[in-house]
Amino acid sequence: xxxxxxxxxxxxxxxxxxxxxxxxxxxxxxxxxxxxxxxxxxxxxxxxxxxxxxxxxxxxxxxxxxxxxxxxxxxxxx
Numbered sequence: 477x478x479x480x481x482x483x484x485x486x487x488x489x490x491x492x493x494x495x496x497x498x499x500x501x502x503x504x505x506x507x508x509x510x511x512x513x514x515x516x517x518x519x520x521x522x523x524x525x526x527x528x529x530x531x532x533x534x535x536x537x538x539x540x541x542x543x544x545x546x547x548x549x550x551x552x553x554x
C-alpha cells in the first residue's frame with residue numbers, strides 16, 4: 477500500500493458536509509481540517525500500481541462541495 481496526501485478546497489460553507497461524505501466513504505486513513513488555502517487534508521492508502529488520478533477522480537473529487545484538490549505523492553518515510 478502506498479500513502480498519498482490530498483488537500484481539498486471546499487466551497488464556502490461546505491467543509492463539514494464534504495468531510496462527512498469523505499468520512500462515510502471509509503476510504504481514507506486520516507482526515508484533518510486545516511488552515512490556509514485548503515480546508516481539508518486527507519491521507520489515503522492505495523494499492524501499488526493503482527491509477528492515482530482515477531482513484532481521486534472516482535472517489536474524492538466527485539464529492540459535491542469540492543472546488544479544488546491537490547494530491548501529494550510520497551516516496552519514503554523517515
